[in-house]
Amino acid sequence: MIHELSWKAVIFFSVFVGFTLGLSFWLGRKAKSSEGFFAAHGQIPWFVNGIAFAGDYLSAASFLGICGMIAFYGYDGFLYSIGYLAGWIVALFVIAEPMKRLGRFTFADALDSKFNSPGIKLAAGISTLAVSIFYLIPQMVGAGVLVQPLLALPHWAGVVLVGTVVILIVVTAGMVSTTWVQFLKGTLLVFFSVILTWMILQKGFKVENGGNDGYEFRSLTVTDDDLTNDDGSLGGLSNVDVLPTPKGWDKTKQSYVHLRDRETKRTTVFHVVQPAVEGDPMTMTEAQTVTKLADGGRLINGLPKGTGPNQAVLHPIGFLKSLPGGKTETGPVSPVEFFSILQQSEVVLWRNEKILLADKVETTVYYQKITPGSQVLRPGENPIFKGIRSEKFSDKINFLSLMLALFCGTASLPHILIRYYTVKDESSARRSTIVGIASIGFFYVLTLYLGLGAMTSGALDLSDDNMAAPLLAKSMNTWLFAAISAIAFTTVLGTVSGLILASAGAVAHDLLGSAFGVRMKDDEKVRVAKMSSVVVGAIAIVLGILFKDMNVSFLVGWAFSVAASANLPSLVMILFWPRVTRQGIITAIVVGMVSSLGWILLSAEAFEKVYGLDLLKTPAIVPFSQPGIVTIPLGFLTLVAVSLMTQRREKSRMDAN
Amino acid sequence: MGSEQEYGLGADALLLAKNDERYEFRTDLDTIESSFMQSRNSRIGLILFTIYLIVYGGFVFLNAFAPDQMEATPIAGLNIAVLYGFGLIIGAILLSGLYGFLCREKSSPRSKEPRA
Numbered sequence: 001m002i003h004e005l006s007w008k009a010v011i012f013f014s015v016f017v018g019f020t021l022g023l024s025f026w027l028g029r030k031a032k033s034s035e036g037f038f039a040a041h042g043q044i045p046w047f048v049n050g051i052a053f054a055g056d057y058l059s060a061a062s063f064l065g066i067c068g069m070i071a072f073y074g075y076d077g078f079l080y081s082i083g084y085l086a087g088w089i090v091a092l093f094v095i096a097e098p099m100k101r102l103g104r105f106t107f108a109d110a111l112d113s114k115f116n117s118p119g120i121k122l123a124a125g126i127s128t129l130a131v132s133i134f135y136l137i138p139q140m141v142g143a144g145v146l147v148q149p150l151l152a153l154p155h156w157a158g159v160v161l162v163g164t165v166v167i168l169i170v171v172t173a174g175m176v177s178t179t180w181v182q183f184l185k186g187t188l189l190v191f192f193s194v195i196l197t198w199m200i201l202q203k204g205f206k207v208e209n210g211g212n213d214g215y216e217f218r219s220l221t222v223t224d225d226d227l228t229n230d231d232g233s234l235g236g237l238s239n240v241d242v243l244p245t246p247k248g249w250d251k252t253k254q255s256y257v258h259l260r261d262r263e264t265k266r267t268t269v270f271h272v273v274q275p276a277v278e279g280d281p282m283t284m285t286e287a288q289t290v291t292k293l294a295d296g297g298r299l300i301n302g303l304p305k306g307t308g309p310n311q312a313v314l315h316p317i318g319f320l321k322s323l324p325g326g327k328t329e330t331g332p333v334s335p336v337e338f339f340s341i342l343q344q345s346e347v348v349l350w351r352n353e354k355i356l357l358a359d360k361v362e363t364t365v366y367y368q369k370i371t372p373g374s375q376v377l378r379p380g381e382n383p384i385f386k387g388i389r390s391e392k393f394s395d396k397i398n399f400l401s402l403m404l405a406l407f408c409g410t411a412s413l414p415h416i417l418i419r420y421y422t423v424k425d426e427s428s429a430r431r432s433t434i435v436g437i438a439s440i441g442f443f444y445v446l447t448l449y450l451g452l453g454a455m456t457s458g459a460l461d462l463s464d465d466n467m468a469a470p471l472l473a474k475s476m477n478t479w480l481f482a483a484i485s486a487i488a489f490t491t492v493l494g495t496v497s498g499l500i501l502a503s504a505g506a507v508a509h510d511l512l513g514s515a516f517g518v519r520m521k522d523d524e525k526v527r528v529a530k531m532s533s534v535v536v537g538a539i540a541i542v543l544g545i546l547f548k549d550m551n552v553s554f555l556v557g558w559a560f561s562v563a564a565s566a567n568l569p570s571l572v573m574i575l576f577w578p579r580v581t582r583q584g585i586i587t588a589i590v591v592g593m594v595s596s597l598g599w600i601l602l603s604a605e606a607f608e609k610v611y612g613l614d615l616l617k618t619p620a621i622v623p624f625s626q627p628g629i630v631t632i633p634l635g636f637l638t639l640v641a642v643s644l645m646t647q648r649r650e651k652s653r654m655d656a657n
Numbered sequence: 658m659g660s661e662q663e664y665g666l667g668a669d670a671l672l673l674a675k676n677d678e679r680y681e682f683r684t685d686l687d688t689i690e691s692s693f694m695q696s697r698n699s700r701i702g703l704i705l706f707t708i709y710l711i712v713y714g715g716f717v718f719l720n721a722f723a724p725d726q727m728e729a730t731p732i733a734g735l736n737i738a739v740l741y742g743f744g745l746i747i748g749a750i751l752l753s754g755l756y757g758f759l760c761r762e763k764s765s766p767r768s769k770e771p772r773a
Binding site: 089090101404 | 695698699702703705706709710713716717718720721722724727728730733734735736738739742743745746747749750752753754756757760
């Protein structure tokens with residue numbers, strides 16, 4: 001699909017960026033001290049801080065990634081919504097108030113509150129940087145992906161644009177401006193998602209044969225004999241020839257038939273679905289193909305990509321094959337009817353298969369998969385979650401491990417934890433977390449409507465599942481599309497500014513100020529933090545450009561695993577176990593970080609997606625990809641064991657002090 | 658909720674001491690009271706956390722070991738996957754609201770006085 005430059009989106013985006021930058025420069029006058037730069041003087045009202053939690057937390061992965069996954073696979077994306085929100089329960093009930101009570105600028109402060117140990121600051125600072133960089137890469141790549149269709153700029157320009165704006169936001173007023181950007185983003189995201197959900201319910205469902213460009217996909221019922229006759233007729237079509245299987249297509253997992261129109265000479269690929277009962281006719285549904293040529297060019301359905309004559313673009317998809325009771329249209333539906341009707345409908349989903357035709361020439365064929373609504377609304381359809389229907393125990397453990405990492409990861413993310421220092425006391429920390437949970441939870445409920453609404457919107461782009469939510473909005477109203485696109489952009493701005501600020505705090509406050517003992521006056525510390533923000537921002541820009549062609553959405557999951565394994569054991573144990581020692585904390589952070597990172601780098605996911613290895617030839621070293629279920633308990637065990645071994649030494653050190 | 662009686666044996670001492678006029682003693686009392694609140698909040702938090710952990714764990718284990726159960730449609734044509742999933746999100750919002758309610762501060766005129 002080729003996206004046109006949307007001037008409305010440009011206007012919305014420019015207004016928002018201009019407003020936030022103006023606000024940042026204005027607020028910058030108030031944030032000269034380190035207290036102001038890192039913690040907004042602890043003066044942010046709890047309600048604003050709560051919405052800013054939502055703005056900080058609801059990253060591009062939440063908004064674009066979850067909606068896209070639901071739109072293409074159904075319920076599975078919602079498992080992320082559930083896991084991401086459940087993590088906030090740990091944050092509220094276990095971490096929030098002590099975090100505020102014990103710390104000052106960074107979560108390392110809280111860990112180190114009892115010991116005053118440079119070692120703890122060093123370990124926690126490095127862990128903050130590692131988690132933040134993992135989280136930053138997908139956000140920056142996402143910025144580049146978004147900018148291409150919306151502003152008609154190349155990928156690198158999007159990354160540089162977002163990077164520059166975020167650096168300006170952070171450098172001008174640190175946590176003060178970051179908070180207000182996140183507050184605005186959180187408010188807009190929830191508000192426009194409500195509007196979009198309401199429009200989905202008003203529109204209801206309709207049976208179609210294609211997407212909203214008006215193209216109707218053909219479906220044929222044919223017998224084996226029909227395929228061998230040469231009179232040009234086939235399953236209701238006329239003037240078509242069945243071509244012999246082209247080179248490279250003979251080893252596919254699915255079966256396909258190539259039909260050539262005798263008049264236009266165009267070839268169309270049909271996907272063959274064998275009948276349930278042998279001897280019955282088979283069904284052939286029209287597929288779509290994208291061929292990458294050796295010179296980098298693209299063929300779409302056999303024609304050069306473009307909108308001119310003899311060129312083609314992918315047809316938009318997302319439609320229902322049937323509704324319950326043989327209806328063709330429902331009209332407006334209630335929030336409950338939305339699911340009960342979909343449950344009894346048939347949805348046309350699309351799956352794909354890659355076929356290597358020659359050296360550096362690869363075709364991706366997208367074929368229809370008519371799926372009962374009851375399957376769309378159940379877990380286990382997406383490759384990530386397919387393991388729950390597997391017979392292999394390790395596949396089930398992988399799922400448990402992912403859900404554990406999501407549960408434990410939120411309360412260990414450094415950019416979330418620093419937001420506890422922007423309010424005045426523990427009560428405000430608690431209240432703002434409750435507001436955060438309410439707004440984030442409400443948004444996550446909407447993600448299921450948005451994703452399934454996109455699935456049946458007729459507007460989906462087969463080649464880019466991240467665009468599901470903006471394209472859904474486009475199918476409703478172009479101004480709404482502009483607003484949602486601009487919000488998707490600001491989603492990146494809000495999260496990236498939080499991450500850069502957390503990294504700057506780790507560098508200036510934890511590493512330089514505490515671990516390496518560099519003595520700095522207050523204004524020097526702010527200057528160092530600002531310089532760190534620029535450096536981290538520049539690194540994020542470079543990584544965002546370098547990782548351009550890689551699917552990096554799984555890095556967010558990795559960030560959760562590393563955060564939960566490295567940080568959570570120390571955070572929890574320092575609150576609830578008086579015998580914790582500084583050696584225990586340092587070792588637990590290092591072991592948690594190294595073991596989770598090591599596990600990830602030796603996993604099947606990394607072998608396949610990062611190193612590009614064939615798993616059949618080079619099997620992964622660890623039995624499943626998600627490390628949490630092993631490395632989080634390992635972090636706890638390490639902390640307990642080392643603390644018990646170092647009780648005496650720690651006591652004599654404390655006595656000496 | 659929020660009355661001194663809830664604090665158990667320490668409450669009587671706290672009540673008596675509240676009438677005392679000496680500033681330093683009251684500052685100590687603030688600390689004691691704050692410590693009471695902290696441990697009370699922490700206890701409530703851990704109880705609610707355990708409840709949620711059990712319900713979340715039930716969801717995750719049901720998905721992992723009995724995924725077909727998620728397809729049953731017991732209420733209004735909605736399947737267990739949607740009902741349980743929405744239940745977990747709405748449950749988190751309700752539990753957090755309950756926690757906020759249970760942990761609300763008592764209005765204490767003393768807390769507005771300047772500290773040493």
